[in-house]
Amino acid sequence: MANDSFYKDVSISELAEIAVLVGLEKHCDIANIKKYFLDSKVVLELGAGYGRVIDAIISLENIEKIVAIEKHKQYIESIKNRFQNNPKLKIIHGDFLTTDLEAKFDLILWMWSGVNDFSNQERFRVIHKLSDLLNDNGRIIIDAVPENILDAVPENILSELYGENKGENKGENKQDEFITLTYHQKSIRIYPVNKEMMQSYFVESNLLLEDVIHYQTATNRERFCYVGIKKGIS
Numbered sequence: 001m002a003n004d005s006f007y008k009d010v011s012i013s014e015l016a017e018i019a020v021l022v023g024l025e026k027h028c029d030i031a032n033i034k035k036y037f038l039d040s041k042v043v044l045e046l047g048a049g050y051g052r053v054i055d056a057i058i059s060l061e062n063i064e065k066i067v068a069i070e071k072h073k074q075y076i077e078s079i080k081n082r083f084q085n086n087p088k089l090k091i092i093h094g095d096f097l098t099t100d101l102e103a104k105f106d107l108i109l110w111m112w113s114g115v116n117d118f119s120n121q122e123r124f125r126v127i128h129k130l131s132d133l134l135n136d137n138g139r140i141i142i143d144a145v146p147e148n149i150l151d152a153v154p155e156n157i158l159s160e161l162y163g164e165n166k167g168e169n170k171g172e173n174k175q176d177e178f179i180t181l182t183y184h185q186k187s188i189r190i191y192p193v194n195k196e197m198m199q200s201y202f203v204e205s206n207l208l209l210e211d212v213i214h215y216q217t218a219t220n221r222e223r224f225c226y227v228g229i230k231k232g233i234s
C-alpha cells in the first residue's frame, strides 16, 4: 500500500498531533455516527492507530466485542499497553487486506480517511472483502475527506500540516489521481473519493449506501462519513 512507509515512520505523538490539527482528537467523527452503535454488538476497527477510536467506544455498554487490527508495530505496542486488561478488546497485529479474521461483524469502522490511502482500483477489492465480513444488516462506516482535498483545508492549518505540499497530481486518468501531502518530511498520498465512486464500490459489494454524513471537525475541516448496510441475498 502506497502509504505504508508514512505510517511506519510516524510516531504515536506525531499521529496524535495530526489528530489535533485535523480536529479529530476529541472524536467529533464518532459523535456524528453514534446512532449506529446502538444495535452493534461486535465491532471491527480497521487501522486502529494509537487507539483514538477505541478510546471513544470501549465504554459503550451495548458493544460486547471490539476487534482492532493495526499493521504498524509502534501503534500496536501502545494500544496493547493501554488496553491490555480490557476483556472486550481483541488487538490484532496485522494487515486487514490479508489477515483472515474468522468472524462476522455488526459494524466495521474505517475512520479518519483510511479509505483515501487506497486508489480507486484497490478500493473495489478492499470494500468487497470488508462486505464479506459483515453480518446481514451489518454496517460499514467509511470516513473520507472531500473530493477537493485542499479546498477543504483552512489556510492556517494548511501551512502547519501541509507546509511543503505542492498539490501534486499523478495518474493515467482522473480516477487514479492523488495528492501528496507532507508532514515533518514524511509524505502521504491522498486519493480523492466522492459519493458516486463510493456508491459504485458499494453496489459491487452487496452494500446499500444508507447515509452520507457531512460534518465539520473541531478545526472546521469538512469531512464525510459514508454508511453502507449489508443486504443478504434472498
Ligand SMILES: C[S@@+](CC[C@H](N)C(=O)[O-])C[C@H]1O[C@@H](n2cnc3c(N)ncnc32)[C@H](O)[C@@H]1O
Residues within 6 Å of the ligand: 001, 007, 008, 046, 047, 048, 049, 050, 051, 052, 053, 069, 070, 071, 072, 075, 094, 095, 096, 097, 110, 111, 112, 113, 114, 117
Ligand atoms: C489515519 S490512521 C487512523 C487511526 C484510527 N483509525 C483513528 O481513526 O484514529 C490510519 C491507520 O491505519 C493503519 N493501516 C493502514 N493500512 C492498514 C492495513 N492494511 N492494515 C492494518 N492497518 C492499516 C495505519 O498504520 C494507521 O495507524
